[in-house]
Amino acid sequence: AQKITQTQPGMFVQEKEAVTLDCTYDTSDPSYGLFWYKQPSSGEMIFLIYQGSYDQQNATEGRYSLNFQKARKSANLVISASQLGDSAMYFCAMREGGKTSYDKVIFGPGTSLSVIP
Amino acid sequence: NAGVMQNPRHLVRRRGQEARLRCSPMKGHSHVYWYRQLPEEGLKFMVYLQKENIIDESGMPKERFSAEFPKEGPSILRIQQVVRGDSAAYFCASSSGLAGGSYEQYFGPGTRLTVT
Numbered sequence: 001a002q003k004i005t006q007t008q009p010g011m012f013v014q015e016k017e018a019v020t021l022d023c024t025y026d027t028s029d030p031s032y033g034l035f036w037y038k039q040p041s042s043g044e045m046i047f048l049i050y051q052g053s054y055d056q057q058n059a060t061e062g063r064y065s066l067n068f069q070k071a072r073k074s075a076n077l078v079i080s081a082s083q084l085g086d087s088a089m090y091f092c093a094m095r096e097g098g099k100t101s102y103d104k105v106i107f108g109p110g111t112s113l114s115v116i117p
Numbered sequence: 118n119a120g121v122m123q124n125p126r127h128l129v130r131r132r133g134q135e136a137r138l139r140c141s142p143m144k145g146h147s148h149v150y151w152y153r154q155l156p157e158e159g160l161k162f163m164v165y166l167q168k169e170n171i172i173d174e175s176g177m178p179k180e181r182f183s184a185e186f187p188k189e190g191p192s193i194l195r196i197q198q199v200v201r202g203d204s205a206a207y208f209c210a211s212s213s214g215l216a217g218g219s220y221e222q223y224f225g226p227g228t229r230l231t232v233t
Contacts, residue, residue, distance in 0.1 A: 035221075037224075043206060043226065043227050043229070044224065044226045044227065045160070045208060045210075045224035045227075046224075047221055047222075047223070047224070050221065091159055091160065093160075104150065104162040104165055104173060104175075104176070105150070105162065105210075105222060106162065107152075107159040107160040107161070108159055109158065109159045110158075110159050
């Protein structure tokens with residue numbers, strides 16, 4: 001079964017508008033972490049934001065925020081005020097485990113975001 | 118440059134040759150992870166290593182692939198007798214491994230392997 005699901009293979013957003021990229025996950029471990037990475041056309045993987053399963057508040061980093069709904073097992077990424085440079089692939093990922101917090105990270109299939117001027 | 122270094126950035130090999138991919142983790146990081154990204158797909162975990170130890174190789178193909186992280190020097194991902202299906206981007210990531218340390222894995226720029 002898929003551990004990380006990203007149902008939107010491609011998304012378009014108008015410049016300066018906000019966009020939400022969906023991510024649902026599947027785990028039975030009570031301790032886990034969720035990540036979002038950005039991969040521009042140049043290919044590098046850029047860390048955006050992290051949410052721990054026990055974090056009380058939704059994570060925010062500048063224009064990025066994570067809409068964490070634990071009961072629904074969703075961790076959607078919200079990008080506010082989209083910029084042309086936001087056009088890229090976006091990957092949701094999960095790390096399972098608490099004590100062994102250095103375990104492998106499982107990635108979703110990604111969502112391609114295109115920002116329209 | 119304090120980031121994760123990978124070389125070469127691009128590697129072309131003919132079928133049957135060997136490919137060696139190198140990864141130098143961030144300074145102070147002792148945990149290394151290798152991931153493979155096939156075209157149009159997300160990253161797939163391959164192997165997790167600490168210095169001189171393979172911790173988890175559950176994502177490594179059983180044959181032709183091996184990885185090491187020696188006491189001195191970079192981590193090496195070796196692919197023997199490459200086939201066209203090995204063409205992919207191979208990413209290395211590192212983390213600090215300190216108790217209570219960063220959860221974050223820092224990624225290198227990747228090595229793009231093309232098998233002709």
